[in-house]
Amino acid sequence: MYEQIASNRAKTVFIIIGFIIFITLVGFAIGYYLDWRGISNNYSIILMIFALILAVIMSFSSYYYSDRIVLSLTGARPISREENPRVYYMVDGLSIAAGLPVPKIYVIGDEGMNAFATGRNPQKGVIVFTQGLLDNLNDEELKGVISHELSHIKNYDILLGTIVVVMVGMITIISNIIFRSLIFGGGSRRRSSKGSGGGILSLILIIVGILLILLSPIIATLIRLAISRNREFLADSTGALISRYPAGLANALKKISMHSEVKTASSATAHLFIANPIGEKSKVMFKSLFNTHPPTEERIRRLENMSLGVGIK
Amino acid sequence: MVEGVIALIAVISGIVILLILIGIGMYNSIVSLRNKVDNSWHQIDVQLRKRYDLIPNLMETVKGYAKHERETLQNVINARKMGIDAKTVKEQAKAENMITDTLKSLFALSENYPNLKADQHFLRLMEQLNGIESNIAYARQFYNDMVMKFNTRIQTFPGNIFARMFNFLSRDYFEIEEVSAREPVKVKF
Secondary structure, X not given: OHHHHHHHHHHHHHHHHHHHHHXXXXXXHHHHHHHHOOOOOOHHHHXXXXXXXXXXXXXXXXXXXXXXXXXXHOOEXXXXXXXXXXXXXXXXXXXXXHOOOOOEEEEEOXXXXXXXXXXXXXXXXXXXXXXXXXXXXXXXXXXXXXXXHHHHHHOOHHHHHHHHHHHHHHHHHHHHHHHHHHHHHHHHHHHHOOOOHHHHHHHHHHHHHHHHHHHHHHHXXXXXXXXXXXXXXHHHHHHHHHHOOHHHHHHHHHHHHHOOOOOOOOOOOHHHOOOOOOOHHHHHHHHHHOOOOOOHHHHHHHHHHHHHOOOOO | OHHXXXXXXXXXXXXXXXXXXXXXXXXXXXXXXXXXXXXXXXXXXXXXXXXXXXXXXXXXXXXXXXXXXXXXXXXXXXXXXXHHHOOOHHHHHHHHHHHHHHHHHHHHHHOOOHHHHHOHHHXXXXXXXXXXXXXXXXXXXXXXXXXXXXXXXXXXXXXXXXXXXXXXXXXXXOOOOOHHHHOOOOOOO
């Protein structure tokens, strides 16, 4: 449990440092390119420093604001105690059992059944349910899901998962911009000076190549780090310890697996959810590439073994 | 020869420093576990206090409809007083079990007074008490988890050595006496 928290914190630091290095390198590469073309002098250093500062600011803001970004990305809205006393009642009790402060509760107006947790620490924890989940699960099942999400909060999975969403998103956006501007810039350059066209073209290809080489393993690593499948198993079993009723979560997973698609979820946020929120079509591709979620049957089987096992005092 | 002695001293002092560091780590982890136990006890206490605050209110409401049930009312009041005065975990657990039981008989009694059962204030109080009851159960679960961790740490090697050196004492579980008390008070409307 405490190892899990320590490892999540270490991974978060690692990802933030990796992000800062990446952005700084991109700044340097752009500056180097401009210097080489004779447009500027010493831009490589200036842009590198600029990028470094920018990356540090972005890291800080993503640490403090990524939960809000994730909430707005998925279209979640807060609900009041009066609107849904039932879910508040359960979250209150289970937070006491988990020894956590009571998280905020948000709802996504989607009939698919799913849930996730976000926030940078347990004090800022948020649990998000889809309306479909609240409507279709009975009390025991909903308690199972709440306990699962509370264990993500307790383990600090939420910090790592949420920061990954924003960092990966930013890297993708930045690399897109660079990719486009390089292609565009290269085109206009070719028209104005005929002499060095071939050299520039090859340089563009080199830079783009370097970017992609740098980019793809980083993104892949970030996602894989964030969504190690063991994380879900661990949250399932810790959740069962909180609710003291593994069958509740097992039954919930059975129901959820029948209809877990959430329209507002994307590949950037998919790993946060309790079950894969991406529809069947992309699921096939997703499964082979990243495997955000372990197979539901396996999770249910493990939970059912838990309920058969020795009773937990 | 001299070099050999120096190397030996270096190795021994290295081991001693390492042992001291491990000892500090062990001691600190025991203290932090003990603080977690205290904190989780505080969580129970918060819920118990909420229940103490509601009971006088409930008494007033019930008295308005069922004056003659003096004994049942007095039992609840006595149990509440026992709970407030309790010094140890065991006493507290005993008193809380009594409160739960006496409240149960009070609710059973309300069956005989249709006007009481229909009172909005009474209904709301019962609902609140019901919620507190289940929160007490959850808080107790967390507290007992923490006590188990703490007790295991100070009863197993090498924690037991530290426990004896620094006089760490095992904590009591917050126990419920009878099976019926394991379930929250069920209120039928």
